[in-house]
Amino acid sequence: MGIIDFKATKCKHCYKCIRNCEVKAVMIRNERAEIMPDQCILCGKCMQVCPQSAKTLISDLELVKEYIRQGKRTVISLAPSYMGLLKYSSIGQVNGALKKLGFSDVRETAEGAALVTAEYTRLLEEGKMDTIITTCCPGVNDLIEIYYPQLIGHLAPVVSPMIAHGKLLKRKMGYDTKVVFLGPCIAKKKESEDPRHAGYIDAVLNFSDLKRWLSEEGISIEECEDIPFTNENPRVNRLYPVTNGIISSVVATEKEQDQYRKLYVHGIKSCIDLCESIKEGSMNGCFIEMNICSGGCINGPMVEDEKISRFKVKLDMEESIEKEPVPWEEISPKIDRISFQKHFMDRAPEEAMPTEAQIKEIFKMTGKLKPEDELNCGACGYSTCREKAIAVFQKKAELNMCIPFMNEKAESLSNLVLETSPNIVLIVDKDMKILEFSKVGERYFGISRQEALEMYLYEFIDPSDFQWVYQSHQKIHGKKVSYGEYGFSTMQNIVYVEKEDVVLATFIDITREEEQAKQEYEMKLETIDLAQKVIHKQMMVAQEIAGLLGETTAETKTTLTKLCRSLLDEGSESEVK
Known part of the structure; x- marks a missing residue:
């Protein structure tokens, strides 16, 4: 469809769009919301409520600028809601501002509304239809064609004021003229592309587009020249965008009072409720003005200024707009030359x-x-x-x-x-209040989980490491901590969980390993002591052996010396003889 742009990367699977979509035209696929074009009535509610602004409207602004840059004759069809939604001193200043942007002419859509009013009046005078539902709101038309096709026979077979105006302008100014609709509605874009009357509206802008464009060009409407509109005064038909505006226009235009009861309904929930009543057969002989937007077009989905009160706008417009009908002599020539009929169809999806x-x-x-x-x-x-x-x-x-x-x-x-983890699991908040305490912790610390959840960490162990982790947002990994008073040792991993703003810790029991390591250490000490004793004993034996060897050597030396001397002495005596 290419009207609402969806940014899947921003969707946070919050389902707010589904909750607010009365027709449930939003589906969830791979945990992301998607609009179903064949079931969407373009009420714009999903765009308004999306907390992540994941849904945005595709704008025709650049297309319209290109028309003007290329020198094509481009005319604005200005929705009557401008009278309550734009700031100006005189309505001619709106014309002046749009002319500054480069539009060849600015015409009020209410000119087309006068033609639609004439068609409604004709239907009322003929009295052939039991109940007549107005077809100015494309959202209402979609609602009935898609969800209440059994009520299609109650839809007035008449185009909307926008299409009627487009037909009129194309006929009057030439079919090569580019007609741009400007209003607060997003469903108008889909309506403009409908094959049943495509080609009469070339682009659709909303008031947000206009304000952005005026800001880019540095144009203030209130400072622009007051240039009168060239179209005939549409009079009471300017009331179409407020609740009861269509009925007011019809009543003012009727030549004589008809027999239909008049009723206006606005807001999608009320429209659905009324459709249910008509379907049940409890509503007969009525002329019903229906509008998807609560409060009428002046409260359309692209009215983004929160300071605008639809109640004040309604009162101001009803006070300032004359209630006189457009003279028949101004309307009849246009109706004779152009057909404003529309054929509605069953578009209910087969599911x-x-x-x-x-x-x-x-x-x-x-x-x-x-x-x-x-x-x-x-x-x-x-x-x-x-x-x-x-x-x-x-x-x-x-x-x-x-x-x-x-x-x-x-x-x-x-x-x-x-419950199943063999490790102690602790979760504490910034105040060291215990938020979670695993089952295994009961056995080690001697307190139940229920008791622990009412305590602070410092009531039974030192919270210093936890506080450091919370303040620094750094982790402690593999730190050995012994709790002598509880008789066990732990290997601790402590981390900060940013999303929850808490500290999570797991204590691994290493008491057995520590005892084993201690025993091994003590054995090593005993072995070293034994080795030292053996060395000492060996040294003593060596010293004793050395002593004995020394004495024996000395005695041998003495004996041999004596023997040598004795032999020498014997030799000397023989020579003398």
């Missing part, structure tokens, strides 16, 4: 419905085994668990969209870890 057994199977996968398990909390965006199960079957929703189920699953997994 398979699950059997009761299939719904129960989906319920089973999300832990809903009994009727009381169906909480119908609406967190997933659907009103009931049954609606969500049907959406899952139709591949519009995913199982994990059930928040209570996922929460229960997460809690069960968390409890499983806490």
